[in-house]
Each structure stands twice: as C-alpha cells, then as structure tokens.
Amino acid sequence: MNPVIKVSDISKSYQISHQNKPSYSTLKDDFASIIKKPFGGGSTKTEEETFWALKDISFEVNKGEVFGIVGQNGSGKSTLLKILSRTVDPTTGTIDMYGRTASMLEVGTGFHPELTGRENVYFNGSMLGMSKAEIDEKFNAIVKFSEVENFLDTPVKFYSSGMYVRLAFSVAAHLEPDILIIDEVLAVGDASFQKKCMARINAIARSGRTVLFVSHSMATVKQLCDRAMYLEKGVAKYIGETEFATEQYMAKNMPAVVETHFEENPKKDAQFTNIEVQNAQGEKVEALNMDEPWQLELTYNIKEAAENTIVTVEILSNEGQPIYMTSNTDFDKTISTLETGRYKAIIPFTKFSLVSGVFYLRASIQSPGKVAHDLRENIPLKIRQNTKDVRTQYFGGKYIGYISDKVEWTITRRER
Amino acid sequence: MRSIDTHISITASKRNSVDFRELWLYRELFYFFAWRDIKVRYKQTALGAGWAILQPFLATGVFTLFFNRVAGISSGNAHVPYALFAYLGLMFWNCFSTSLNTVSNSLLASSGVLTKIYFPRLIPCLSAAALSVVDLFFASLIFFLMLGIYRVEPGLEGFLLFIPCLALIVFAALGVGIFFAALNVKYRDVRSALPFITQILLFMTPVIYPLSYVPHRFQIFVYINPAAGAISTIRAGFFHSSINWTGNLISVLSAVICMIIGLWYFKKTEKNFADII
Numbered sequence: 086m087n088p089v090i091k092v093s094d095i096s097k098s099y100q101i102s103h104q105n106k107p108s109y110s111t112l113k114d115d116f117a118s119i120i121k122k123p124f125g126g127g128s129t130k131t132e133e134e135t136f137w138a139l140k141d142i143s144f145e146v147n148k149g150e151v152f153g154i155v156g157q158n159g160s161g162k163s164t165l166l167k168i169l170s171r172t173v174d175p176t177t178g179t180i181d182m183y184g185r186t187a188s189m190l191e192v193g194t195g196f197h198p199e200l201t202g203r204e205n206v207y208f209n210g211s212m213l214g215m216s217k218a219e220i221d222e223k224f225n226a227i228v229k230f231s232e233v234e235n236f237l238d239t240p241v242k243f244y245s246s247g248m249y250v251r252l253a254f255s256v257a258a259h260l261e262p263d264i265l266i267i268d269e270v271l272a273v274g275d276a277s278f279q280k281k282c283m284a285r286i287n288a289i290a291r292s293g294r295t296v297l298f299v300s301h302s303m304a305t306v307k308q309l310c311d312r313a314m315y316l317e318k319g320v321a322k323y324i325g326e327t328e329f330a331t332e333q334y335m336a337k338n339m340p341a342v343v344e345t346h347f348e349e350n351p352k353k354d355a356q357f358t359n360i361e362v363q364n365a366q367g368e369k370v371e372a373l374n375m376d377e378p379w380q381l382e383l384t385y386n387i388k389e390a391a392e393n394t395i396v397t398v399e400i401l402s403n404e405g406q407p408i409y410m411t412s413n414t415d416f417d418k419t420i421s422t423l424e425t426g427r428y429k430a431i432i433p434f435t436k437f438s439l440v441s442g443v444f445y446l447r448a449s450i451q452s453p454g455k456v457a458h459d460l461r462e463n464i465p466l467k468i469r470q471n472t473k474d475v476r477t478q479y480f481g482g483k484y485i486g487y488i489s490d491k492v493e494w495t496i497t498r499r500e501r
Numbered sequence: 502m503r504s505i506d507t508h509i510s511i512t513a514s515k516r517n518s519v520d521f522r523e524l525w526l527y528r529e530l531f532y533f534f535a536w537r538d539i540k541v542r543y544k545q546t547a548l549g550a551g552w553a554i555l556q557p558f559l560a561t562g563v564f565t566l567f568f569n570r571v572a573g574i575s576s577g578n579a580h581v582p583y584a585l586f587a588y589l590g591l592m593f594w595n596c597f598s599t600s601l602n603t604v605s606n607s608l609l610a611s612s613g614v615l616t617k618i619y620f621p622r623l624i625p626c627l628s629a630a631a632l633s634v635v636d637l638f639f640a641s642l643i644f645f646l647m648l649g650i651y652r653v654e655p656g657l658e659g660f661l662l663f664i665p666c667l668a669l670i671v672f673a674a675l676g677v678g679i680f681f682a683a684l685n686v687k688y689r690d691v692r693s694a695l696p697f698i699t700q701i702l703l704f705m706t707p708v709i710y711p712l713s714y715v716p717h718r719f720q721i722f723v724y725i726n727p728a729a730g731a732i733s734t735i736r737a738g739f740f741h742s743s744i745n746w747t748g749n750l751i752s753v754l755s756a757v758i759c760m761i762i763g764l765w766y767f768k769k770t771e772k773n774f775a776d777i778i
Contacts, residue, residue: 099776167616167775169511170618170619171509171511171619172615172616172617172618172619172775173616173775173776174511174773175511175512178512179510179511179512180510180511180512181508181510181511182508182509182510182511183508186509188618188619190617190618194613194614194617194618195611195613195614197537197541199540199541199544199545200537200540200544204537204540207533208533208536208537211530211533212533212614212618212620213618216529217529
C-alpha cells in the first residue's frame with residue numbers, strides 16, 4: 086500500500102536566548118548589536134543555544150490508517166503537528182502528503198467577536214479550507230451539532246464560552262478532507278458535549294479517512310489508532326503497535342524502576358514491606374499470561390494496633406481509572422482492629438481475568454474516611470497474550486473493556 | 502474542501518517564489534477576509550459607511566480653511582475651487598494611506614490564526630486593502646455631488662482613469678505594505694513608525710497643493726512616489742489639464758519595483774512568521 090503521508094528526517098530547531106528576550110526584536114536591538122560587534126553577524130553567540138524540538142522524525146502513514154502520536158508535554162507533539170499542518174517550516178527534512186489535508190488543532194481560532202454566529206461559521210469554515218458552496222451545504226448540520234440555533238444572528242462576543250466552543254468545534258468537525266490532523270484537546274465544552282465531540286472524532290476516524298491523532302488519553306488512542314508513535318524529547322522512541330506506544334508513554338509517567346520491596350519507615354505505625362505479583366505457583370513474575378490464574382502477595386507490618394483499619398487492593402486501568410477493589414474485609418460485616426505484628430497475605434485471583442495490557446495496582450492500609458496509614462501506587466500489572474484471540478478480530482485486534490472472561494451463550498431459535 | 506493540494510510537499514528549503522496558482526485557489530478566503538474586515542468596520546459604528554465620507558470631507562474642510570484661506574494655497578486652476586481639488590486628492594490619499602496602514606498591520610492582526618492554520622500568508626495582506634477601496638467608492642459619491650454643487654464639468658478622462666489610478670495607488674500601497682507587514686513581524690517598530698511615515702508622505706505628495714507648486718525640473722522626481730502619479734493624473738483627468746505620461750510611467754515602474762522588493766522580502770522571511778510572530 087502506498088503511504089499517503091511520508092515524513093522523512095524531519096527536524097526542527099529553535100534558537101533560545103537566555104535573556105528572556107521576546108522572539109521579535111526592535112530595530113534598536115539589531116542596530117545596537119551591529120554597532121557593538123560590526124563583524125559579529127549581528128548577534129552575540131554566547132546568549133543563544135540551539136534547541137531541537139524535533140530530531141530526525143521519519144514515519145509513514147497508509148491510506149485509511151489512524152495514526153496516533155503520544156508523548157509527554159514538551160515532547161514535540163505540537164511542533165510536529167504544526168509542521169504537518171504547514172504553519173511552521175521544518176529546519177530539515179521533507180514531508181509528502183497525498184490528498185486534501187485539513188487540521189483541527191485549536192477550535193475557534195479566527196472567530197471574530199463582532200461577527201455573528203452565522204458569519205463566523207462561514208469565515209472560519211473558509212479559513213479551515215471549506216469552499217462557500219460546501220459551507221452552504223453543511224451549514225444546517227453544523228448549526229444543529231453546535232446546539233446554538235437560537236443565537237445564530239447574535240455576535241459571538243455575547244456567547245457564553247460554552248456556546249462559543251461548541252460552534253467552533255462544529256465547524257471544524259464538519260471538514261471532510263482525505264487527511265485529517267486532529268488534536269484531542271478539541272473535545273470541548275461540558276461533559277455531555279465532550280462526549281459528543283469524542284463520538285464525532287471517533288466517527289471521523291472510522292470513516293476511512295487517514296487520520297493523525299494526538300491525545301493524552303491512552304484509552305482513546307488505543308481505541309482509535311491502528312498504529313502509534315511515542316515521542317520523547319523530540320525523538321521518535323517507538324513507532325508501531327498502539328499498545329506498545331501507549332505502554333511506553335505510561336511507563337514514562339512512572340518511576341523508571343518500580344520498587345516492590347519497601348524500606349521500613351520508623352515513623353509509620355503500619356506499612357507495606359513487600360507487594361509481589363505472582364503466578365499460581367507463587368513465583369514472582371514480570372508479566373502474567375492472560376486467562377491464567379494469578380495471585381498477589383502482600384507483606385505488611387503493623388507496629389501499633391490500628392482500630393477500624395482495613396487493607397485494600399485496587400486494580401487500575403492504564404488510564405488510572407479504578408476498575409476493581411478488594412479488601413481483607415470482603416467477607417466481614419464489621420471492620421476489626423489490626424493487631425500488631427508482621428503479616429503476609431495471599432490474594433488469589435481466580436474468578437476473573439483481565440485482558441492483555443498494562444494495569445496498575447494500588448494498595449493501602451487505611452481507616453476508611455479517616456486516615457491512610459500507608460499507600461503504595463503504580464505497581465505495574467502486565468498481562469501478556471500468547472495466542473490470537475478470535476474475539477478481537479472485529480475490533481482491530483483490540484479488546485473492548487478490561488475483563489477477558491468468555492461467556493458461553495445459550496441461544497435457542499424461538500421463531501423461524 | 503478546496504480542491505487543491507492533492508500533493509503537498511513540505512521541505513526545509515526556502516519557498517522563494519510567489520505561488521500564484523495557490524493564491525488563486527485561495528481566492529475565496531481572500532474574499533472572506535475582506536468581507537470580514539468590511540463587516541466589522543461597519544458593524545459597531547453608528548455612522549457606518551458615513552465615516553468613509555466624513556473623513557475626507559472633514560479633512561477637506563480643515564485643509565481648505567488653513568491652506569487655502571490662511572496660507573493662500575490654491576488649486577492651481579482658476580476653474581477649480583480648492584475644496585473640490587483637495588477632496589479628490591484626499592479621497593485617493595486616504596485610500597493609499599489606509600491601505601498602507603492596514604496591509605502593514607495585517608499579519609500582526611491575524612497572528613492568532615497564522616500560527617494555527619495554513620493559508621498563503623499573502624492572503625490577509627492582500628485582502629487588507631479591500632476596505633479602503635470600498636471606502637473610496639463611498640467617498641467618491643460626495644465628490645460627484647460636489648462637482649454638481651460647484652458646477653464644475655468633469656473631464657471624461659477622469660472617469661476613464663478612475664479605475665487605473667485606483668489600481669496604481671492600491672498596487673503601490675500593497676507593494677510597500679507587504680514589505681512593512683513582513684518587517685513588522687520581526688520589528689514592531691514599524692507599528693510606531695508608520696503613522697509618522699504616512700504623515701511625512703502626505704506633505705511630500707501633491708495632495709493639498711498642486712504639482713505645479715513644485716519647481717518644474719523637480720516635478721519628474723515627484724512621480725517616483727506612485728501616489729503622486731495617481732493623484733495628479735486623476736486630477737488632470739477630471740479638471741481638464743494635461744496628463745504627464747512620462748511621469749505616470751515612472752510612477753508605475755516605481756510601484757512595480759516596490760512590489761518586487763516587498764514580495765521578495767516577504768517570501769524570504771515568510772517561513773519564520775509563525776515562529777517569531
């Protein structure tokens with residue numbers, strides 16, 4: 086398949102001066118530096134430093150593919166998007182794009198406060214690349230989506246910020262190019278409109294267009310993207326499977342080495358000393374196999390008897406969303422006191438299993454609603470998949486949700 | 502979508518020539534930019550289009566009082582009252598100075614979109630001149646009214662030369678304005694210097710005095726200023742005096758040179774606009 090976007094060795098450097106000078110200068114400054122150093126090229130070199138926002142980025146995107154770009158703030162995502170949408174030129178390298186291209190980077194840029202909603206739809210639409218005929222055609226859909234029908238002939242300066250962004254998003258969301266560059270911060274407005282935005286972005290991404298998608302939400306990236314790139318400090322650290330790219334992003338957001346053995350802190354009354362992910366045989370493992378039972382071993386030390394205290398374990402999704410919680414009191418009606426001593430707890434997970442991917446564990450010793458004696462977070466729980474699963478074949482090789490348990494359906498035909 | 506750019510190539514190399522094909526494809530955006538400027542200009546003003554008339558009209562009043570009555574400057578033509586003479590000049594001069602000003606500030610004014618959305622950067626510059634052209638057409642209504650009031654019979658050449666003179670003046674304003682617009686991105690001094698420059702230029706251009714006040718052997722140099730050429734010519738056309746075609750040729754050449762320099766500098770600095778604006 087021929088790539089429709091071909092990025093080769095793109096780099097972008099900026100000169101950063103250490104004087105906090107504004108990027109624009111005044112004639113005076115330039116004259117002054119010429120007078121001071123007539124042969125110095127007009128600027129003093131010691132103050133400036135070359136900063137590479139992007140370094141040798143190369144990748145290709147095929148037709149119809151949804152390509153994700155993930156990375157921390159300052160990793161060069163925005164710079165790359167700006168280069169791709171042609172507002173900024175790269176320092177070196179070339180990009181070839183085959184097809185009509187549009188970008189949805191920031192909504193509402195170019196909205197003029199004095200113009201009415203209707204006028205802004207036309208002006209903004211034109212700026213984003215739609216022809217007048219096209220805007221005419223989509224006008225009703227845009228307005229309907231934005232839910233501001235009643236204020237169309239009011240200058241947008243009188244709009245609430247919610248109305249403003251809704252209208253702005255609607256215009257951008259009705260672009261229909263071959264290649265679309267989307268920044269996820271686009272999902273705007275209140276919760277329900279954000280949901281609508283994401284649904285729209287989903288629909289666009291699934292409509293067979295080639296999409297470049299930038300997001301901080303790994304759930305969305307995993308759900309939408311066929312492939313992804315992980316950027317770190319301007320360098321493409323990984324290009325390929327979405328799963329691995331998002332995993333790297335998540336891993337970077339955590340301490341590099343995850344310690345599961347904890348030093349005792351004499352100030353604490355109660356604390357964990359070890360948290361270990363084990364297979365069914367009780368051996369410590371780096372990653373678990375999907376659909377195989379596993380267990381968690383906790384050791385903790387109670388130095389002072391703690392009243393009304395429980396030990397809890399939560400499983401969190403890659404995005405930090407708690408999806409399961411258990412505690413030592415799962416079967417008890419009342420919370421009891423934790424007596425002093427050193428304990429070892431084995432928590433077997435046999436009833437349900439998780440889909441492949443990275444999850445996180447959070448363990449705590451707490452008096453609910455009162456005090457947390459100890460809290461350990463971000464303990465990775467990696468689940469590997471060794472065989473291909475027929476269940477994912479219709480969903481781009483991805484699982485929907487977190488639980489992998491299969492269910493046998495009983496189906497009887499009631500009528501022919 | 503604009504049916505363009507089925508293949509876009511982005512390279513680090515400089516884009517140094519003006520892509521006229523692309524400009525043409527973005528003509529609708531040019532129209533929308535111009536339309537926005539005009540809409541916004543007439544929207545929140547009580548007088549709306551009235552300002553287009555009032556500005557040269559009031560200026561004419563002031564100049565007539567001080568330059569004609571007090572200083573004794575005349576139109577240089579016994580049949581033409583000074584007020585009518587000054588109004589025609591100021592009408593075209595306003596078109597020149599306003600476009601020069603709006604074009605020079607056009608990139609800064611749209612810096613928000615410039616860093617977010619791609620379109621040929623010349624588009625906002627070009628469309629910034631549209632407003633002053635519309636203003637000129639409104640202002641010319643009063644001129645024709647004044648012709649009737651003062652019972653001056655306009656020359657046919659005036660009507661024929663109206664559009665060419667307007668084109669020359671707008672072209673010149675664009676050439677210089679495009680240069681300043683690009684310079685303005687890097688050097689904000691332009692913004693402060695511009696009102697001063699236009700003021701000086703007003704006195705260097707035969708707007709409030711006739712060209713005949715300039716010693717004959719220097720007259721040809723005045724034509725280096727394209728605004729001088731356009732204003733002298735439109736006056737000669739309406740008020741039945743002879744047109745200096747050599748002078749006009751110099752004005753046109755000078756405007757073309759301004760445009761070439763303007764476009765050259767614009768193209769040279771264009772790729773850094775979004776980074777430093």
